[in-house]
Amino acid sequence: DAGVTQSPTHLIKTRGQQVTLRCSPKSGHDTVSWYQQALGQGPQFIFQYYEEEERQRGNFPDRFSGHQFPNYSSELNVNALLLGDSALYLCASSLGGLRNQPQHFGDGTRLSIL
């Protein structure tokens, strides 16, 4: 039973570029949440997708956008990259029908902006 998988594992970009990160949820899960984790800090909630719609959004600018596909996989897009976007980007999946469902995390994509 595959857990949450994220790709790529590492990525290097330059300021102003755009990036797309991908996430496949754990089998049976229909909800995907994305987080940004800076070094030494806890993850910050970016947004959550459920039924192919953005259900909840954190305090991130519109440069951060996402998508969920019919198979529940998801993408995170970041435009006009800034140095401060360097971080570990985590994807978590869960069952979306109810709150308080356990989240299962992938191992993240390490994004470095030069």
Add this chain to the structure above:
Amino acid sequence: TQLLEQSPQFLSIQEGENLTVYCNSSSVFSSLQWYRQEPGEGPVLLVTVVTGGEVKKLKRLTFQFGDARKDSSLHITAAQPGDTGLYLCAGIPSGTYKYIFGTGTRLKVLA
């Protein structure tokens, strides 16, 4: 702004000692979760507490949710080097689907 503050931020103890990590907020949460994260990996869920006053035990780990659902604690008995890692609490504020993570407690258990 809903915040979850964890204390202590760093903890270095000897094997066999006991410790408690605290997670506090001024906001009410519909649930709180505790995770452990190791370098290069995503957080791994340890437990979810939902009811105010709830206590859950996982081997040597004891988790408690405050009566008012604003705080939680994690107590580890007889810590072992394998307990080393970053411990994170996370809560869902009432009425939202947005997970708020705490600032983290970095634990190192020395053999």
